[in-house]
Amino acid sequence: MILEAFTDRYVYFMTVALLIIGLYGMLGKRNLLKKLIGMIVFQTAVFLFFIEGATKFFIENGTKLRGSVPVIDPQLGTDPALYVNPLPHVLILTAIVVSVATTGVALALLLTIHRGYQSLDEKVILERMRQ
Amino acid sequence: MIWQIDFYLLVILIITAVVALEIRDLLASVALLTGYSFFMALLFAQMGSVDVAFTEAALGAGVTGVFLVCALFFLERRSAD
Structure with missing residues (x-):
């Protein structure tokens, strides 16, 4: 029963795993570029969730088939x-185009931070901000 | 039972995402992220959404990778974690 729930819906389980990996990258990593990479992974996992939600299955001659290209x-x-x-x-x-624009803005902010503090490490930046 | 091809693509996706976050060299990290986006585009094409697949391949794997490599030219390549 539980095994069937996994084999039928494994794409959703993998999507949740990718969301957790992205969240870990955003929260657990100290380097700011690693945080940005975690954000990109998170966004792509949300895209995957929507695309999987759009698929349809139909049964023909007892076999389960995936819906065709629209x-x-x-x-x-x-x-x-x-x-x-x-x-x-x-x-x-639309969301993919917006995500590329978000990445561009984030990289511009990153370059400005690096110009001001000569580092991308979160701890080093906080220490230099206190001085 | 025989697994579908999207199962293998999803396993590759999870491996590339974890390695891209864990590797110390930031240029290798960006290269792995580009590979991740390309496998995501393959997965979209397999799921029947070809328009999203080629937008992801052009923007996610192409433009984002170029942006990140260009930004890395002005930053330091080593990462502490």
């Missing part, structure tokens, strides 16, 4: 149950 195929017909849901794809398309 472009109408004359052989498949116009039944919407055979195609994946395209709405989350459009949302995530």
Whole structure:
């Protein structure tokens, strides 16, 4: 029973693992660039969650099949149950562009911090701020 | 049972994410993050969302990697943890 819950929904378990890895990178790492890398991992895990939520499964001749690419195929017909849901794809398309812009702003802040304190280590920066 | 190909891609994703966070050399970390984004694009293509897949491959694996390498040119390459 528990094994079946894992084998049917393993993508969600892996997505949660990636979210935890990203959160660990943001909270547990001292280097500021490592924190940024953790943030990128976290964002990508959220994208994966949405894309997995858009997939559809259908049963044909007893086997479980995944829905097709959301472009109408004359052989498949116009039944919407055979195609994946395209709405989350459009949302995530926007979110990817926003995430690249966020990374650019974060890197600009990082360069300014490095110019002021000559370090990217959180502890060293806090010590130099106190002086 | 036979695992789907997305299971193996997800295992590779988790390994690259952990190694990118744990490695001391920041340039290697950025290179591993680019590989992570590329495997994520492959996973999106396998899940049937091709438009998201090529946007992720161009922006996530391409532009973000170039940004990070250019920023690393002005920063120090070693990391304490």
